[in-house]
Amino acid sequence: MGTLVLLQRIQERKAAVAVVGLGYVGLPLAMAAAAAGFDVTGFDTEAHRVESLTRGESYILDIDASDLNAQLAAGRFHPTTEPTSLAGADVIVICVPTPLRNELPDMTYIEEAGKMIAAVLAPGRLVILESTTYPGTTEEYLRGILESSGLHCGSDFSLGFSPERIDPGNTRFTLANVPKIVGGIDADSTSLMKAFYSAFIDRVVTVSSPKTAEMAKLLENTYRHVNIALANEIAILCHGLGVDVWEVIDAAATKPFGFQPFFPGPGWGGHCIPVDPAYLSWRVRQMHQTAHFVDLAREINDRMPAYVVERIGDCLNEEGKSLKGSKVLVLGVAYKPDVSDVRESPALAIITRLRRSGAVVSFHDPHVESVDLDDGQLDGIELDDQRLREADLVAVVTNHSSYAWDVVARHAPLILDTRNALKGIEGRIVRL
Numbered sequence: 122m123g124t125l126v127l128l129q130r131i132q133e134r135k136a137a138v139a140v141v142g143l144g145y146v147g148l149p150l151a152m153a154a155a156a157a158g159f160d161v162t163g164f165d166t167e168a169h170r171v172e173s174l175t176r177g178e179s180y181i182l183d184i185d186a187s188d189l190n191a192q193l194a195a196g197r198f199h200p201t202t203e204p205t206s207l208a209g210a211d212v213i214v215i216c217v218p219t220p221l222r223n224e225l226p227d228m229t230y231i232e233e234a235g236k237m238i239a240a241v242l243a244p245g246r247l248v249i250l251e252s253t254t255y256p257g258t259t260e261e262y263l264r265g266i267l268e269s270s271g272l273h274c275g276s277d278f279s280l281g282f283s284p285e286r287i288d289p290g291n292t293r294f295t296l297a298n299v300p301k302i303v304g305g306i307d308a309d310s311t312s313l314m315k316a317f318y319s320a321f322i323d324r325v326v327t328v329s330s331p332k333t334a335e336m337a338k339l340l341e342n343t344y345r346h347v348n349i350a351l352a353n354e355i356a357i358l359c360h361g362l363g364v365d366v367w368e369v370i371d372a373a374a375t376k377p378f379g380f381q382p383f384f385p386g387p388g389w390g391g392h393c394i395p396v397d398p399a400y401l402s403w404r405v406r407q408m409h410q411t412a413h414f415v416d417l418a419r420e421i422n423d424r425m426p427a428y429v430v431e432r433i434g435d436c437l438n439e440e441g442k443s444l445k446g447s448k449v450l451v452l453g454v455a456y457k458p459d460v461s462d463v464r465e466s467p468a469l470a471i472i473t474r475l476r477r478s479g480a481v482v483s484f485h486d487p488h489v490e491s492v493d494l495d496d497g498q499l500d501g502i503e504l505d506d507q508r509l510r511e512a513d514l515v516a517v518v519t520n521h522s523s524y525a526w527d528v529v530a531r532h533a534p535l536i537l538d539t540r541n542a543l544k545g546i547e548g549r550i551v552r553l
């Protein structure tokens with residue numbers, strides 16, 4: 122099948138699509154493609170995820186079970202653990218994890234996915250990588266794995282990179298209304314990608330190469346990474362200066378140009394911001410260069426959980442109490458509001474440090490039942506007035522929108538608010 126034939130099949134929604142990896146990125150993509158009319162195979166190696174989807178149960182907060190069931194009932198979504206099911210797909214999108222292992226890029230998931238695709242690859246297919254990764258991955262790494270099929274990239278199959286910009290929990294900016302960057306290894310690959318994503322995304326932006334698309338994603342996340350670190354450092358400096366950092370930022374943000382507010386917090390978390398810039402840093406180290414801003418920002422952001430614990434210790438000290446033996450109730454352990462994701466969450470580091478100092482730590486999170494710590498699992502508690510009153514200190518770590526902060530302020534004897542969640546509320550509240 123040539124490019125024109127595939128283009129037509131995509132435009133007519135007749136192309137079969139396979140999404141490899143059904144997580145925060147892959148499942149919403151699969152749902153959007155199915156809703157646009159494509160026949161979508163959802164492939165994941167985790168049997169329990171596939172079983173849950175087959176039953177019509179979503180494990181991603183942003184995906185409603187009703188939408189999932191609608192696509193299953195329409196016969197447009199087929200969850201599977203069977204790699205041979207990729208054989209029938211015209212468009213294959215890879216959304217597997219790209220974590221760090223020992224602080225270095227862990228490429229094993231992309232490698233494994235690439236090998237599975239190579240085993241079934243046929244001429245005329247389009248393969249897209251969406252996993253966030255270092256510049257050069259698509260052309261210098263994935264391409265070779267796919268070509269182990271004996272097919273030649275460009276003449277036999279198309280290939281490109283399109284970064285995912287999904288923001289889990291964000292209802293204003295969704296998959297459909299955030300522009301999608303696409304960069305193919307050649308013009309045909311780029312136009313196929315553009316046609317595919319245009320079926321369910323309002324605006325598709327083409328760039329000249331996969332490497333440009335890969336780098337654009339890393340710039341976006343490095344920008345956030347560096348600015349969060351700046352806000353965190355300013356928060357520490359403001360505390361020393363006796364100035365309220367939140368008031369400072371609000372005042373600075375009244376400037377209508379040249380300033381975008383970023384806010385301090387207990388650290389950084391999730392699968393993207395703490396991880397992605399490390400991919401850039403690693404790649405430039407190979408060129409004997411240094412990504413100075415990335416490395417400095419990491420140092421500052423990594424230190425925040427220890428700083429929060431120091432501040433908790435100071436607050437208790439003011440009360441004549443020591444960390445050791447004090448009851449600290451942590452509110453929110455997900456890495457950001459209104460999600461259940463605890464990957465790289467600073468709350469975990471804060472809880473671990475508090476426990477090491479002898480504090481008696483409990484936590485509540487409306488979206489998280491338990492967390493795995495180095496020394497075992499910790500279950501969340503039910504939150505009520507009594508629990509709040511019993512704590513020596515309540516640490517607000519994640520500002521989920523479902524919390525009634527006035528109730529928290531009314532009952533907690535002392536609060537350290539790392540998110541300015543209790544802005545304007547009366548109580549014994551210390552802000553970061």
Ligand SMILES: NC(=O)c1ccc[n+]([C@@H]2O[C@H](COP(=O)([O-])OP(=O)(O)OC[C@H]3O[C@@H](n4cnc5c(N)ncnc54)[C@H](O)[C@@H]3O)[C@@H](O)[C@H]2O)c1
Nearest residue numbers: 142143144145146165166167216217219233234252253285
């Ligand atoms: N979560 C986000 O907000 C976000 C945003 C933008 C980009 N990204 C990037 O997207 C990629 C995926 O992230 P995610 O958050 O969806 O991860 P995730 O862990 O939620 O999902 C990944 C899925 O891939 C599956 N998987 C692993 N190896 C596989 C294989 N060989 N074949 C098929 N399935 C396999 C896992 O079982 C899992 O279900 C990462 O590179 C991440 O950096 C994530």
